Amino acid sequence: MQKPSKIINILMFPAKTKVFCLALLWLIVLLILGTIAQKDMGLYLAHQQYFSAWVLWVFDVFPTPAAFTTMGFIFYGLLIKTFSEKWTKKKIGTLIIHLGVLLLIFGGFLTSKFSIEGNMALAEGGESNFISSYHNIELAVTNIANDTNQDIAVFPQEVLQSGNIIKHDELGFSIKIQNFCNNCAISINDNESLTMPERIILSQAPPEKIEEENISGVRFIIEGSEDSQDGRYLAIENIPPITKIISGDKIYQFSIRHKRTYLPFSLKLIDFEKKLHSGTNMAKSYKSDVILSDNNIEWSSIIEMNQPLRYKGYTFYQSSVLQFNGEEMSVFAVVKNIGRLFPYISSIIICLGLLTHLFVRLPLLINKQKITALFLLFSIIISSNIQPAIAKEIEPQHSILSQLPVMHDGRIKPLDTFARIWLISFSGHEKLNDMPAISWLLELVLNPEQAHERQVFNIANPDVIHALKLKTKQKHLYSFNELFPAMRENMLTIKELYQRDEKDNSVAQRQLIEIVSKIGAYVDISNSLSIEKPSYLLRIIPPQWSNNDEWYSPWEVINKGQGSPKAALFMDKWTELTLVYKNDDIQNQRNISNAIIEQSYVLAGANINKTSLKFEQLYNNINFFKHSLILYISSLLVLIFGFMTFKKPTYIASAVLLIAGALLHIIGLGLRMYIMNRPPVSTLYESIVFVGLISIIFALIIESRSKNSLGLLMGSMIGSVLQFIGMKYSADGDSMSMLAAVLDTNFWLATHVVTITIGYGCAIIGSILGHGYLLAKIISPTNKEQHNIIMRNMMGAALVALFFSVLGTILGGIWADQSWGRFWGWDPKENGAMLICLWLILLLHGVITKLLSSKLFAISMVITNIIVVLAWFGVNLLNVGLHSYGFTENIAQNIILFCSIEIIFIIFCSILLKIKKKETTLDA
Amino acid sequence: MHKTVQIVATCLVIALIVTAIMLYEQHYNNSQKIKLSEQPVNTQLRAELVPNINFTDTNGKSYKLHELDESIVFLHFWASWCVPCLAEIPDMLELVDKADGKLAIVAVSIDTDMKKLESFMKRLKKKHGNKVNNPHIYWVTDADKEISLKTFNIAKVPETIVINKERLMIKKIVGENDWLSAETKALIE
Structure with missing residues (x-):
């Protein structure tokens, strides 16, 4: 019986919290060492030695676990821990976090093993269809007869070991490797009786700091060739190949180059622009104008910093500029990452877990505080937004027509809905500046010339803007008169894009096609009242003669012979309206609009349900779901701050807010059901809204039974999240605008910087509390209650800091992925952010498992300050990597000064505490 | 007992994630195709x-x-x-x-x-x-x-x-x- 338990003990060993903390500590050490090493070794080598390796050789003698091993160890421990532990309600947050971390590590491993990374260098006018790996070398044998330049055999770096004899079926000879060096020192033998290639000596030189500066070379012997061409030859990177072997009608050339991966398309550089900061030689930005050719499609695009080109899973980033043979070459970093989704999913899980944990634990950790009042005020401000929605200020003469029944997408809806759907589709907004959708639509229909000047088309993707040669605008809105000529110029490309499979098109290409079809729809709507120009969209005339339920646009009525005396009267009114609209005759507009509505009801007869139209108008004007979202968020906020203080009143307020939100939710959904005449689960949007409501009702039932705020917490959280997601999928409109937002770099910059700064801020608050705790212990060692309060607040601060640091780091990762194609690059700044996260994780695990005493925890929190400062400013001192901005001369001194003060403070406090302790024990 | 619950819960979590990804992909591909179902319209012809x-x-x-x-x-x-x-x-x-x-x-x-x-x-x-x-x-x-x-x-x-x-x-x-x-x-x- 004992043996298996021992085995289990060994198996369970990494799952112990103590062991985990040690592993984490080792990871922190690795991180610091690796980051410092980057200064001397360069990013890549340090990355290879510390982070992307299983074993790290200290002084080339002692094998120690490198990041892969440590992470693997942590992964295993966490896996065992997660699945062997009893899952309880209390631990649910921790559990979710752990699952997220497992997924993150797994995804990271996948990425580091299977993603393709490389670069492509192009001179102006140059074209290429392959990417070169950064680090892997290959020996290529190319047939250059008749300018074919065809690779016959490619030998990877692994086989280029001295003594290896390599063969290839296509080659009539064998190649014996004499020596290969990653970074070659080249010298020349004095013996003049030898041939030139034989006189060159290649020997291994120490690697360069910047990986790209290494020059690889290989010396080899050819055996078994025709016409006694056997002999010693060599190939050196970046030196034009000299060795040529002739065999039959083929001429073989040998070159050492970076490993190539061929792409299913090619890229041509048209123009390269380099902007310098004025008066300096420092690059401000690079910009490459390229043409991508895929079979018949030619696609013009711009690659800039932070503005990559994505195509068929590959992402091209403007990386740098290269001087080669006196020519400037634009260098693109190219990435294809299989595990790209992992960080996204796992970070959402981790953040959810942290939030859950925060909410479950926060009430225990944070004491009543005066700030509560402040937050209450904040909640009140938010909830005060929920005034009964007054019908939006539509010009009255327009609001009359908003109830005009039209047939669209198989359903009769008010003209107002039709206007909103199309305005959202074109511009992404329900309103144009202050112009309501209905007014915009009427202008487009009644006075197209004027409407064509209005900026309604939203094009946010810079790729599309460039392809159409438009000016970049802050608001990304373009008018028809701006777009139409641009479209006409690109008609050939657009036609090609239309004809091929949608899957072959990149995001930008798909967006371009979409804009073209939107313009088609726009023109169609603008022709609505014409009987000469075709239009199909605005179907305002119900069937007059046939028994089908097809409605017609005025043009269709004529063309399908569906005209009738009533339709003639109806159209007559529209003609009148056009006239008075152009004359700005408001009184007459009103009268005629009323007549049109009347006539329309006469026309449609029993076909329409006027109540349904009125309800839909109401549904449009009062955004029930948005208001319920606001109520849910308010309820959540009130509840959270209720946890800290005044339990009773906030509890009631929170419940009232939640119920009010649910009521609005029900009304909205009910109206929707009535209008659509079907259960509200047909589209993704509806199902999200519906599931949200169901969960809230459940949560309210739970709350009414248990009355411990858990139901309220759940309800308000789920309500907020689902309603928010639902809004993104907004009714009937499409979800394209969402994608554009994801690509909007400024958004990530803002969120990433803000969250990470909040994280730093909270860490500093925690650290100050740590100082306070130590001082309190020295000044009033007996006041246990005070110590406990500070201790609890300190933990709360650490938890909040961890949440924001993790969130901020992840957001930064997502931003990096969006802009540079990789989530994580072991850049010093990134390592700094990770350092803070790891450190806080270590502290929290230590204190939760009682490994750290309160005193030690406080001291560690003081150290947090040092770590924050180092991560924030210190990494800039290394002066390598992406984030080395804002470097100033005296920052180093200040950092050293700050760290010394903190260290002296810790030592001072420790000594004083020791003395105090001795005194108290002596007293006792 | 709680082991079984854990296994089931783990499977559920994985299934949820997979479903979420699938749904996302599907939606991404079909977002243009989602349309409202037809509503019956009562048509009566009047001479x-x-x-x-x-x-x-x-x-x-x-x-x-x-x-x-x-x-x-x-x-x-x-x-x-x-x-x-x-x-x-x-x-x-x-x-x-x-x-x-x-x-x-x-x-x-x-x-x-x-x-x-x-x-x-x-x-x-x-x-x-x-x-x-x-x-x-x-x-x-x-x-x-x-x-x-x-x-x-x-x-x-x-x-x-x-x-x-x-x-x-x-x-x-x-x-x-x-x-x-x-x-x-x-x-x-």
Whole structure:
């Protein structure tokens, strides 16, 4: 019986919290060492030695676990821990976090093993269809007869070991490797009786700091060739190949180059622009104008910093500029990452877990505080937004027509809905500046010339803007008169894009096609009242003669012979309206609009349900779901701050807010059901809204039974999240605008910087509390209650800091992925952010498992300050990597000064505490 | 016991994640295809009173549509440039000829070039003689579209509206009509 338990003990060993903390500590050490090493070794080598390796050789003698091993160890421990532990309600947050971390590590491993990374260098006018790996070398044998330049055999770096004899079926000879060096020192033998290639000596030189500066070379012997061409030859990177072997009608050339991966398309550089900061030689930005050719499609695009080109899973980033043979070459970093989704999913899980944990634990950790009042005020401000929605200020003469029944997408809806759907589709907004959708639509229909000047088309993707040669605008809105000529110029490309499979098109290409079809729809709507120009969209005339339920646009009525005396009267009114609209005759507009509505009801007869139209108008004007979202968020906020203080009143307020939100939710959904005449689960949007409501009702039932705020917490959280997601999928409109937002770099910059700064801020608050705790212990060692309060607040601060640091780091990762194609690059700044996260994780695990005493925890929190400062400013001192901005001369001194003060403070406090302790024990 | 729960929960979490990814992908691909289902529309056809238009035939005589003597009226829209319209004229004349005064055809031409119309009418009379002058055919011009477009919302010819004894519009024939078919004859009966 004992043996298996021992085995289990060994198996369970990494799952112990103590062991985990040690592993984490080792990871922190690795991180610091690796980051410092980057200064001397360069990013890549340090990355290879510390982070992307299983074993790290200290002084080339002692094998120690490198990041892969440590992470693997942590992964295993966490896996065992997660699945062997009893899952309880209390631990649910921790559990979710752990699952997220497992997924993150797994995804990271996948990425580091299977993603393709490389670069492509192009001179102006140059074209290429392959990417070169950064680090892997290959020996290529190319047939250059008749300018074919065809690779016959490619030998990877692994086989280029001295003594290896390599063969290839296509080659009539064998190649014996004499020596290969990653970074070659080249010298020349004095013996003049030898041939030139034989006189060159290649020997291994120490690697360069910047990986790209290494020059690889290989010396080899050819055996078994025709016409006694056997002999010693060599190939050196970046030196034009000299060795040529002739065999039959083929001429073989040998070159050492970076490993190539061929792409299913090619890229041509048209123009390269380099902007310098004025008066300096420092690059401000690079910009490459390229043409991508895929079979018949030619696609013009711009690659800039932070503005990559994505195509068929590959992402091209403007990386740098290269001087080669006196020519400037634009260098693109190219990435294809299989595990790209992992960080996204796992970070959402981790953040959810942290939030859950925060909410479950926060009430225990944070004491009543005066700030509560402040937050209450904040909640009140938010909830005060929920005034009964007054019908939006539509010009009255327009609001009359908003109830005009039209047939669209198989359903009769008010003209107002039709206007909103199309305005959202074109511009992404329900309103144009202050112009309501209905007014915009009427202008487009009644006075197209004027409407064509209005900026309604939203094009946010810079790729599309460039392809159409438009000016970049802050608001990304373009008018028809701006777009139409641009479209006409690109008609050939657009036609090609239309004809091929949608899957072959990149995001930008798909967006371009979409804009073209939107313009088609726009023109169609603008022709609505014409009987000469075709239009199909605005179907305002119900069937007059046939028994089908097809409605017609005025043009269709004529063309399908569906005209009738009533339709003639109806159209007559529209003609009148056009006239008075152009004359700005408001009184007459009103009268005629009323007549049109009347006539329309006469026309449609029993076909329409006027109540349904009125309800839909109401549904449009009062955004029930948005208001319920606001109520849910308010309820959540009130509840959270209720946890800290005044339990009773906030509890009631929170419940009232939640119920009010649910009521609005029900009304909205009910109206929707009535209008659509079907259960509200047909589209993704509806199902999200519906599931949200169901969960809230459940949560309210739970709350009414248990009355411990858990139901309220759940309800308000789920309500907020689902309603928010639902809004993104907004009714009937499409979800394209969402994608554009994801690509909007400024958004990530803002969120990433803000969250990470909040994280730093909270860490500093925690650290100050740590100082306070130590001082309190020295000044009033007996006041246990005070110590406990500070201790609890300190933990709360650490938890909040961890949440924001993790969130901020992840957001930064997502931003990096969006802009540079990789989530994580072991850049010093990134390592700094990770350092803070790891450190806080270590502290929290230590204190939760009682490994750290309160005193030690406080001291560690003081150290947090040092770590924050180092991560924030210190990494800039290394002066390598992406984030080395804002470097100033005296920052180093200040950092050293700050760290010394903190260290002296810790030592001072420790000594004083020791003395105090001795005194108290002596007293006792 | 709790182990089983854990295993089930783990599977659920994985299943959820997989479903979420699949849903996302599907939505991403199909976001354009999601459409509202059709709502049944209750359609009832109503035979309505024809507007009592005034018209003047080519002989200069004025009439009111409601006051015509014939029990059935075919309000026919045509043009001299419209080939299908011309093709059906002989059959139309034949039908009126055989209808014993029960049927009136009000043939509204939407021609705008009066000279061309006149020369066409001359040729027509030459070819079909008296049939063209049948008193139950009212040849009407509508160059200003007062009848066709403005009253009946018609701009594409040929189109024919069938009006019964009560002067209700009971049918509309869009495009060419087989004037001698049993169906058309049944309308007159």
